[in-house]
Amino acid sequence: MDFTLPEEAVAIGESLIKFIDREVVPLEEAHRDLLGNERRLFTEDGRFAPEVLALRKTVRMRSAEEGFYTMFGSEALGGGGLGPIEAVYLQELINARYGPDRPLIQTFVIPSPFTNGLTPLLQWLQPETLDLYRDGIASGEKTLCFGLSEPDAGSDVFGMRSRAVRDGDDWVLTGTKQWITNAPYADYAMVFAVTDPDAAAARKGGITGFFLRTDQAGFSVPSTIPVMGHLGAEIGIIALEGVRVADSHRMGAVGEGLKVAMSGVNTGRLGMAGSCVGLARWALEAALDYAKTRKTFGKPIAEHQAIQLHLADCAMDIYAARSMVQNCAWQVATGKRAVKEISMVKAFSTEMLNRVMDRCIQVHGAMGLTNELRLEAGYRFARVMRIPDGTGEIQRRTIAQRLLAGDVDF
Ligand SMILES: Cc1cc2nc3c(=O)[nH]c(=O)nc-3n(C[C@H](O)[C@H](O)[C@H](O)COP(=O)(O)OP(=O)(O)OC[C@H]3O[C@@H](n4cnc5c(N)ncnc54)[C@H](O)[C@@H]3O)c2cc1C
Structure with a gap:
């Protein structure tokens, strides 16, 4: 390495x-x-x-x-x-x-990383269809969203109720997608729907991916979903009411939508982990600066051991997360699937960022809670990141499944 x-x-x-x-x-x-x-x-x-x-x-x-x-x-x-x-x-x-x-x-x-821009998911479009959209996406003029989750299908995608029914050369899509990043603003949506209810009920496929234009009849975003104290949102609900999409806009094979959906997930989780390490470093630097200048009991708070412990704990967390992220990126770059490692990195780095933001706010006292320093925004962001792209529990489920299946290499 x-x-x-x-x-x-x-x-x-x-x-x-x-x-x-x-x-x-x-x-x-x-x-x-x-x-x-x-x-x-x-x-x-x-x-x-x-x-x-x-x-x-x-x-x-x-x-x-x-x-x-x-x-x-x-x-x-x-x-x-x-x-x-x-x-x-x-x-x-x-x-x-x-x-x-x-x-x-x-x-x-x-x-x-995988829900917008030249995402790896676009590889599943037929070449002629990709040609229609690629340039607009690559130039940043047009944006995408990735609609997998639904009110009854988050961690458990087989709870999906959206249906796509074949009608001649088209498919007709009906259902609801929820929590979809960029849905209120996107030009195109990559959405997933059940095409074989029996296979989906048996958890053996039966879900297919489709590429839609968001200006198509029957496609709408009835509302955004503000979270963590914001007044508006990046995420929204998608209503699919008989959206007609040509079979040429199918993504991947019929029934293999989950393979398509998961093809970008490694990129997404690693990218998110890199961001978490960066934000944690930003917060620690702010805490170090503040600890050297803020005085209580006649000396800079950096000289109080309780503050030093917070700073040292942050550094240990960041070093551990950064080493994991770099090692995992190297494993993926050298062709290893690194399934449990990517799950460990996603869970650890997002949880690490929560701990670091929390401690750095504490070091700042009341100043840490003000909007001005952006630590509280970082704290809210950190809290959010533990849910999308697989929750901490789902990452642990994957890690445990791999361990129990004999993948005990590190
Ligand atoms: C900011 C944000 C952006 C998002 N963007 C997108 C997007 O662009 N596209 C998209 O498709 N989705 C998106 N999502 C949805 C996200 O992927 C889901 O919220 C996530 O998968 C969890 O699903 P859920 O919210 O339905 O929770 P649930 O699946 O209902 O889980 C509830 C709780 O139960 C736990 N749990 C569930 N099953 C198990 C189990 N087997 N073992 C142990 N614990 C379990 C979970 O970890 C969680 O703690 C986004 C979510 C957020 C918050």
Whole structure:
């Protein structure tokens, strides 16, 4: 195992930071009144205001012109083909530098790992269908969402009730999707529906993936779902009311939708873990600075042992998570499936970030609770991350299943 970063990754990281500092940070600063005030950020119905969506599009398209937006897309899809080692490094880098709650940086300079941009899921489209949409997605002009979860199907996807029924050359889709990131704003949706109820009831497939345009008749997003104190949301509910989709827009084989859905999950979980390490480093740096300057009982709080313990515990957590993330990325890059390792990394790094944000808020006292320092935003973000892409319990279920099946290599 060699943890030396590829020179290319370091060079890309430097140009990425230059790009964000030169173009995105000034844009955020120029629109601080809009972006920093949730009453203006969202409209009454909890959707991002049109001006916010326009700014995000500008950032995506500029990032795409510079090659950053597509750098993790596979070469077969026309992306930069960067692998997991580069991905975790670059995610850590930008999160450590810019911290949480950056409405134009996170997921706009680099899209969400598998639900947007040149996601690995696009490989399942038939080539002629991909040709129709690829350029718009790669340029950042058009965005995607990934609709697997439903009111009765989260951890247990076989609870899915959405149905797709064949009708001539088309399929007709009916059902509800819930918690779907970017659904209120997406141009296209990758959705999954039961095509063989008996197979799905027996938990043996029976689910198929489809690629839809969100302006199609019968497709709507009746509401967003604000979570963790926000006034609006990135996530929403999708209603599918007899949406007609051509068989040419099927993703992968009939009945093999879960294979399609899971094909991006490794990328997603590793990318999320890299972000968690970066955000934890950002929070620890803030806590170190504050501990050196804030005085109580006649000395900087950094000299109180209780504060030192918080700082040291953060460092131990970050070091452990970072080592796991890097090792796992290396395993995936060298062709190992690393199923239990990816689950360990997802659960550990998201839970690590919760602990680190909590301790860093504690080190700041009341200051840590203010909106101004963004630690509380980081804390809310950290709490959210323990649910999507497989909860902590589901990751542990996967780890235990692998162990019990004899996968005891580390
Ligand atoms: C911010 C956010 C963004 C999301 N984005 C998307 C998206 O873009 N696309 C999408 O399809 N979905 C998305 N989701 C949905 C997400 O994947 C689900 O919320 C998640 O899989 C959990 O499902 P659930 O909420 O239905 O919880 P449930 O499955 O109902 O679980 C409830 C509790 O029971 C536990 N549990 C369930 N089964 C077991 C078991 N076998 N053993 C032990 N414990 C168990 C869970 O861990 C949890 O603690 C998003 C969710 C959030 C919060």
